[in-house]
Every structure is written in C-alpha cells, then in structure tokens.
Amino acid sequence: MTGQSTGQSTRQSTWYSTWYSTWHSAWKEQPLSFKLSSIIVVLVLCFGVINPFISYDPVLDVELSRRDLAPSWEYWMGTDGQGRSVALRLFKGIEAFFFPGLIAGLFAAFVGGVLGALCGYFGGWIGRSLSAVLELIDTLPRMVFLVLICTIFPPSILLISIISSVLFIPSIATIIRRKVEALGAEDYILAHVAHGFHPLKIISYHILWLQCRALLTRQMIFVFSYVLFIETALSYLGDYGVQEPYPSWGNMVAQSRISAVAWPWALPALAIIITIAALLAFGDGIARREEEVKR
Amino acid sequence: MNKPLLSARNLHKVFKSPGGKQTVAIDQVDLDLYTGEVVALIGESGSGKTTLGRALLRLISLDQGQVQFLDQDLLALKGSELRQARRQFQMIFQNQQANLHPRLSVAEMMDESLVLHHPEQSAAERQSMMNTLLDQVGLSNHHDRYLASLSGGEQRRVGLARILATSPKLVVADEPTSGLDAAIKLQTIELLKTLKGESLTYLLISHDLGLVRRIADRVLVMLRGRIIEEISIQDLGMIKHHPYTQKLLEASNLGKKTDIEHTQYKNASIEDVRGHSIGCHYCSLCPLLANTPELKDLCYSQRPTLTQQVACFSLSKERELV
Secondary structure, eight states: OOSOTTSOTTOOOOHHHHHHHHHHHHHHHSOHHHHHHHHHHHHHHHHHHHGGGSOSHHHHOOOGGGTTOOOOSSSTTOBOTTSOBHHHHHHHHHHHHHHHHHHHHHHHHHHHHHHHHHHHHHOHHHHHHHHHHHHHHHTSOHHHHHHHHHHHSOOOHHHHHHHHHHHHHHHHHHHHHHHHHHHHTSHHHHHHHHHTOOHHHIIIIIIIIHHHHHHHHHHHHHHHHHHHHHHHHHHHHSSSSOOTTSOOHHHHHHHHTTOSSSHHHHHHHHHHHHHHHHHHHHHHHHHHHHHSOOO | OOOOSEEEEEEEEEEEOTTSOEEEEEEEEEEEEOTTOEEEEEOOTTSSHHHHHHHHTTSSOOSEEEEEETTEEGGGOOHHHHHHHHTTEEEEOSSGGGGSOTTSBHHHHHHHHHHHHOTTSOHHHHHHHHHHHHHHTTOTTOTTOBGGGSOHHHHHHHHHHHHHTTOOSEEEEESTTTTOOHHHHHHHHHHHHHHHTTTOEEEEEOSOHHHHHHHOSEEEEEETTEEEEEEETTTTTTSOOOHHHHHHHHHTTOSOOOOOOOHHHHHOOGGGOOOOSSSOTTTTTOSGGGTOGGGHHHHHHSOOOOBTTBOOHHHHHHHHHO
16 A cells, blocks of 8 residues: 555555454354344344335234135245234234334434433533433333323324333433443543544544444344334234234234234243344344453 | 753643543643753652653643753743744654654655755755665665564664754653663664764663663652662762662662662562552651651641652751761
8 A cells, every 4th residue: 555565565454354253253253142142133124224115914814714724835934813814913023113113223322322421521510410310210110111102192102212222222221321420430532632633532432333323223123122022012012013004023922812823922931032042142142242351 | 950841840740541430541740851951750650750741742741840951941842933932842652663654665764854853955955865864874875665674673773863864952861771682772872872962962761770880971760750869870879869760770770789688678669659648658668667656747748849859858968967
C-alpha cells in the first residue's frame, strides 16, 4: 500500500473483517450447543425475512376432507383439524413475532444503551433521577402490565412489541450504566479524554461499541425471545394475540389442544421451546466470545 | 529569560470525601515550564504530584488558580477549543495499560489517533506515518497485537507512539518507568531522551531519582501539595537541601550523608510527615531548628513560601546571606 516491504501494509482492518474473524473463530471454538443454536437462529432469521413475500392462500386453505393427516411427503408435518398444512402454518407463524421482536430488540438495546451510557458517564442529579424513573418502570410485572395495556388499548402486535421493549429498557440501561460507571473509573478512559477525543466518540465508540456490544447483543436477543414468548402466550390465551385463521405458534397450540392427534399442537409447542432455548444459547455464545480478552 | 511554555499561578485543589474529610492535594503552587526543558516533580506517594500533573492538563478541575499555556488561558477553554489544545499537551499515564484500549489492536489505535489529529491525511499517508512512529519506538512488527499480549515496556512504547502522533509541545510523564525491569527501564529512558529533540518539554513525575538524574534539567520537590524546593540538576545532592529533600535523596542513596544528629529526624521515615494545619509541614521533624531555636515560633505558626528556591525560613535566610 505504501510501498514499504514490512509485510503489514495490508493491515487495514475494517468492521467487516473484524466481524468475519469474530464469527469464524467463534464457529471453530464454540461448543456444540452454540453451533446447534446458531443453525436454528439462522433458520428462523431466513424464514422470517422471506416470510412477507409468500402468499397466505395455502396457509388459510381449509379442506375438511384431509383433516388430521399424519406427516407424509405431501404434508410433511401433517395437517390440523381443518385440513391445513402444519408445516406451512408453522412457517407462516414466524411472521407473528419476527418483525415485532426485531423492532423491540433493536429499540430496547438502542434506547437502553444510550440512556445507560448517559447516566453512567455524566452521573450527577440528571443521571440519578433518570435511573430512579427507570427503576420505577423496572418494578412493573411485565406480563400483567402487557395484559393490562391490551385491555385498555386495542391490542395489536406492534403495540405489544413496543410496550415490551419499553419494559426492558430499564434493565438494559441499568446493566450498561454499571458497566460504564466501572469503565469511567478506569484510567484508559481518562487517557482517551486526555488524548483529545470527543466525549461522544468515547461514549459511543470506545465504551458502547467496543466494550458493551456483547452485553447489548445478548440483551437484544433476550428481548426478541421475550416478544416471541409474550406473543405466543397472548395468542394462546386468545383475546389479544393473533386471531384465527391467521397462524401464530400460540394459537396453533390453542386450536389443536383438543385434537385427536399430536402433531398439530406438539410441533408448534416444540418450535416455541426450541426457538427460545436456541435464541438464549446463541446470545450467550456471542457474548462469551465477545467478552474474551483480545490478544 | 524567554516566555514560559506553561505558567501556573496559585493553584489550589482540595478533595472532599463523603465523610466531610478534606485532603489538600495542591496548595498554592506556582510553576513555570520553559520550552525544551525537562522538569522533574519528586515527592513521596500522596504528595499531590499526579494530581498536579493532571490538573495542569485539565483532567482534574482546580479550585483556584490560573494556567497559561502559550498564550491561552487553559482553564477558560471549553469544548472543541480544549480538544484542539489537547493536541499540544499529552500525558503518559502511570498505569501503562491506561494508555491503550484493551479491545483495539496497535494499528487500530494508531490509526484512530492519526485520524483525530491529522484529519487532512489520506489513508496511505496515515499508514506510512504509523509505520514511521512505530519504528521510532521500536515496535515495527506489532501492528496486530492487542494490549494483553504486549509486555509492560511495549505497552508504554505504544502509548508513546500514540502521543507522538499528536506532535505535542508538552508531555506530562507520570512515572514513565514504574513497573519496568532495569533493562527496559534504561531503554525507556533512552527513548524518552531521543524523542525529546529540541522543542519537546517534559514534566516528569517520578519517584525514581536515578531517572531524574539522567534526564531532568530542574527538580521540583513536593510535600503535602506544596512545592518546597526547586533545584537545578547540577546542585542536586551538592548543596544544603530542605531536610525533606535530603531525606528523599538519602533514601535513594544520592545525597551525601549528612551530619545531622537530630534523633527525631534520623528515626523518621519519609511517611512520618503528618502535615500540620498551620506552620511548616516539616516543623516537628526539622533538624535545622536545633541550630536556630529563635525561628521556632515562626516555623510553628507560619507556612514558609518558596524564597531563594526553598520553602524553609532557616535555609532561605542562610542562602540569602551567601
């Protein structure tokens, strides 16, 4: 690049090369649980992204003559009590939580991260009163509060996702605030001030991005899995979630729980459990990898 | 003499702990640093050296005082002006790890500093400047290393390269050799000397009188937040010093043994200086009072200021007569 033959002139590390090396070595060194969970997470991610482009028609196609069919080549997860393909409904059911969960996770991580960093870095009475408000929100029982909101306002999945992300902002902000306070006492952050960096650059890059992104990623995934959980729970309960005939993993279980055969309710229930477990394991794996000391 | 690079007047800093206890960290300090000189600040732990160094660079707020750096009133600078000015004065932190970010490689950190301080440069120019700087500190093949895999000496040298990227006029070096083994210490001293050149000014904060001997031009001795003696390097250990300075010199085998017979002084360790609320900080241990009992009332009731380069009633009088 500069004509110097010292061999390091190609060392221009960019964000994508950093991420690639992170992922590559994460894959090689991580335990089996991480590998399995990341396969599931990637599957859910792909399905979630292509979902909106696929028509609802075959999912809603009721045909009582083929009800409760066992898994076969044509319906490889069988059919439910109304003759609809379980596999297709399971796939389409991802739509019910995917984008709401994504929005909630990103929003909670972003707002929680920014608030936590500001409270931790500047402190003072603004920081203290802000954390008092956040702690107040944190005392609300999440599920009860969500049901309450749904009875007051017309329930929609967007409302549910925004409220659940707001409910997670305090805990994320508190985690980040503690971390930032601990880092603020470290000499190297003072050294960055002395070097002449802008305080906003120090907060956003040196503290949040470099030191807290593992925490934030884990929290984001946690909020995503919480939205999955709350969506399926509300849909199962019936009144506030996704309504029949549109599929959600929750209402699939609810619909078929008196079914004569197992697959229409067992498969979505299994999908809920496996997906949530995989998400949490995946988040932990990423965070563990990110928190390792760099050498 | 020409105009000082940095001139500080009447600095005060008191730390208040939550229990209401007050610790005077900097007490009526006046200080001038001239371009190109190396000034050493010595004194025991807790005497306020680090606080003074940091306060001069606007890393700690001061309760009182003025600091002029070149033609700027340093304490009045805010926001972007202050960040602009920071380019000209840099600090080497006592904790060598503090100079580096644990999650960035050496190359990433250097690049970051160069982007900050030379935004007009292209990526290729930055790359070649980075190579030059790392060569200068002897780390030409350490681009991909992280903090955790660098030795203490290497960490310090990366910190130095980073500081040099800003082409500073003043460097405050807080214990630049602490925690290094003898060989690397020597290397670091040589490096500091080579990098100094003509126009760089160092304020060297150190316990290490060996280091001070090697590179300093002038020595300031600090006791309980006050500068109690100013010594040019030729005089160090050669003249009659403040008893506290004498004690420091003896502790590192640099001062000639004194013929002081004062038992309290002899048995006192350096940490025994309690600091009196009024009067000279050293009055209860002072061996000089034995010879000049007529000064006793004065020493116990008034704090001496720096006259004839020493803050001691008895010594300044003596020096005045000579």
